[in-house]
Amino acid sequence: MNSFILPDIAAQTAPQSTALEWVGMCGIALPLQLNGQRLSAVADAGVSLDDPQARGIHMSRLYVALERLESTELTPANLRTLLQVFLDSHAGLSKAAYVSVRFQHLLKRPALISPLAGWKQYPIEIHARRVNGMFHVELFVQIAYSSTCPCSAALARQLIQERFIARFGTTAHLDHSQIVEWLGTSEGIVATPHSQRSFARIKVRLAQETAVFPLPGLIDRLEAALGTAVQTAVKRADEQAFALANGQNPMFCEDAARRLHSALSGAEGLQAFHLRVEHAESLHAHDAVAESQWRW
Template structure:
């Protein structure tokens, strides 16, 4: 009995010839190696379908090519090799290849004062694209921080001043011990400024020739610029230090965006960026948002 070859429906031509910008798969589970850690990631992989008469691409070839990332460290060279294999497996069909890989980047962060430390996860993505010999990489990072409203801080200080004036109005000489005791009560500090959990969403494009994916360096630079990164394990001394950091880094969303813009402009590995900060206000039911970009 003669065995029949398996049908290749994707190789059939279509009656209405139309090229397609992107065809591929989204949400592929993938283990990767990044900064010597094995990480669970999600990948989107695809190519253009430039042969307008071809019915489809070879998706299984893209899927199997992703196995390259299971053992090799994730960097720009690994991404370039991956996209080259996408295109080599679609010669005559595709001129453009792309891949997006999303994962949680885990970093161990020390407490502000005590010897404690804990893990923080940062949602990150890398997007690579190859076309006609061109290759570029974009990174995305989501960074949580705390922001204290300068306006509410000023209003709280005014209320404390008024409370102080009432408390000691009949005293010609104020006793410092009495003031210290009064400041330690709720009658003394009658108001506090409002703060909110905030997020910085950074998209950056890497300069040509950069090999590493500098997620850690960029996250560190952003947190230094903001001054109020959210914490992990803390003792009371750390919580007090965090309160001090918030008091010394009062920020509207505009202030945070400007700080991040200036910090990213110092990064020589970038050819462009877009940033967006979101302050989930505790005063209002809506968020305060600011955005900025450079060469995007």
């Protein structure tokens, strides 16, 4: 049997006396439970190294502590407890603790008209920190939606008007059926506005009393504000309804940002938020971007 004591290099004095704000691990594979779902997540965990003489922290203690998230529902309270465990295991070394998890959250979304439904995944990040006894938790979610350019829509309507005049002139009495037929042809609708897949990236800081992560409700609120969230399973009736929604909701990136800002301003349980919308232009080779925030 080996009688040697295993060396603990981390317990040695640091060659340079400097405190560090964050030391830990990134990209830890971790199963989670949230809203009845079993999720495959990636976690980052760390603490501050406030003792400038200490060589390092005890990373294995952080790794082992993360196991408590495997069998319990992910809640702000459980993250608060986890961070306290981080600090207790680094007494005398650390005054601040941090953890973040990233995963894809699945929600089943109904079609607009038909009885179909399908699953949509939303990129989620949850960041929690405990510093000097204060606990903060922040939630990030990304929403994909369609945006129709208002300028393009106006230009397309003008071309249709010009084509109508060229076809029917200034005749006082027009044949109703002939016009209806003409409107259903490519000759009639000679131009269509351009739309693009767009993304809203939302960060919110939750109130201290928040008991559960409000993901479904928050996502519903954001998608309702935009009006044109991307769909899952669709039939032709759903595609037509989506075309109608795009036609009735043309928006620049500035419009989308203002809609989301208004929706978040009326949400309960938020201490602050930051939002960024990106319209992946189908006209230009660059993207259009707008940002807004409240108390961030």
